[in-house]
Amino acid sequence: MTAAQAELQIDRPSVADGAALWRIAKDSKTLDVNSSYSYLLWCRDFAGTTAVARAEHGEPVGFVTGYVRPDRPRTLLVWQVAVDRAYRGRGLAAALLDALAARAVTEHGLTTLETTVTPDNTASERLFASFAERHGARVEREVLFGPDLFPDGPHEAEVLHRIGPLSR
Structure with missing residues (x-):
């Protein structure tokens, strides 16, 4: 853990954090931004599988959202990862x-x-490849959703990265 990371607290989100998560996602300029309402719901319904980094005064400065897959109860699907611009590179x-x-x-x-x-x-590619390396896990990749499946205009393929096995 770096000194910059030590200044931050990582915990579960509360509903009150939903607006900040929406803003961080919107400001990222890379994520598909969901409605602000969805971030409020996410903080309520999936707080147990979401992590928020808080700065000194408790305001969210980064997050990872995820959920346990209903048909694979031992698999965590990570939905979004975003860090406020002022806290990137740490x-x-x-x-x-x-x-x-x-x-x-x-x-x-x-x-x-x-x-x-x-x-x-490439930033996400590196993030998840280094996660797998740190955890001694394999990475399998396959196209999950091809570009032709997206109804709202040009969209690149979404490549599924399956990382495991994870251990305690």
Whole structure:
């Protein structure tokens, strides 16, 4: 953990954090931004599988959202990872991902982490490859959703990254 990471607290979100998560996602300029309402629901319904980094006064400065897959109860699907511009370049995304995975393994007995990444998102590619390396896990990749499945215009393929096995 870096000194910059030590200044931050990583914990579960509350509903009151939903607006900040929406803003961080919107300001990222890379994520598909969901409605502000969905971030409020996410903080209510999936707080146990979401991690938020808080700065000195408690305001969210980064997050990882995820959920346990209903048909694969030992798999955590990571939905979004974002860090406020002022806090980027400090390893915060990796710290958030590690903290959430550790909690999910302990609390839910998860053995696999999944996420999707578009081919042009090299930062996410590096984040999840380094996560797998730190945890001694394999990475399997396959196209989950091809570009032709997206009804709202041009969209790159979403490549599924399956990382595991994770251990306690």
